[in-house]
Amino acid sequence: MNEAVVTFPQLNQAAPAFNAKTTHGIKTLEDYKGKWLVLFSHPADFTPVCTTEFIGFATRAEQFAALNCELLGLSIDSVHSHIAWARSIEQNFGVKITFPIIADLSMAVAKAYGMIQPGASDTAAVRATFIIDPNGILRAMVYYPMSNGRSIDEFLRVLRALQTSDEHKVATPENWQPGDDVIVPPPATSADADIRKDQGYNYVDWYYSTKTL
Template sequence: MSNENVPQAPALPRLNEPAPAFEAPTTQGVKTLEDYHGKWLVLFSHPADFTPVCTTEFMAFAKRHAEFQALNTELLGLSIDSHYSHVAWIRNIREKFGIEIPFPIIADLKMEVARAYGMIHPGAADTSAVRATFIIDPEGILRAMVYYPMSNGRSIDEFLRLIQALQTSDANGVATPENWQPGDKVIVPPPASADEAEARMSEGYECTDWYFCRKSL
């Protein structure tokens, strides 16, 4: 049977490759991926405006906005709702919860950004975009992506921690262990040859074995 007439799913974005470019209307004017060059970007989608889990997430992102900015990181929300719905929702959050939403929200009515980033999961949502989060570095490279189910909100603490871990790895050529926090010891890359493995134990690191060594920064 020929597959010529079967619609093909768009290619999903991949880690350590350029993030899909976009130009989209937002609550703060038209934004493009290039606008964020030189900064880290957290691009996150939500299923719909005026829904309770999404409201808690947006308020949590708003409360931590200054912490993201201190890490040279901007926030950019998205859903397939209209520009007018977004404006009404952020006004409602200000009125009912006393919280200002300081970052822009993409109105993706044509689902162009959602499709490019693989946010459309028909089996997981009765709305168009699932809860997805993408961390993009200052060169426009996709460094992390996380998907959450409809029923459960995201952890903003984890995104702050992950950005700090990525920045630490980039700056120092190291890896970070489970639940690493700033100030914790980091993992030294394992040796690439037998000779390096032989020398590793005497290089001054805190080593459990030749492949598992840590150090303080």
């Protein structure tokens, strides 16, 4: 018996294109050109863990928008289910879902992004999150099990870190936050390593130096 083949998108490659029905009408990847996009899937509407995540994304939507980033949800539910669930969240929790949600009944988008994983479910998307840059390039992706909710603040942190790395050509250390020192790219030659100590950085060793932006 042949096992199901699961495909996964690749970092620093073009994100899979899509043309999908959503709660805000048809959306395509091209619609988000020039902006960052956080595309995230959830297993099902009207479930408690997913509800907490949607509340988390919705209450931070303005923070994402301030970073030129749009939000786009997805599950293998109908548009009517999405609308009813969003209305339920607003009625029960006082939080309005302002971003679109893809109704991926055909599982076309979910399969393209590796959201369907047979080890978890053949008919529901796992908790997958993708950060796509303004050029449509996939820059980060994280998969969570169905039983555990995501940290929305971590996606804000990663987005800020990616934007900082792009702007300043630097790397960021563990749990980097805006205002923290950044990591200078290590020297590429022995000659550059010899002079790294005298280049004005916060020097620890030839391969590890930081600076303040």
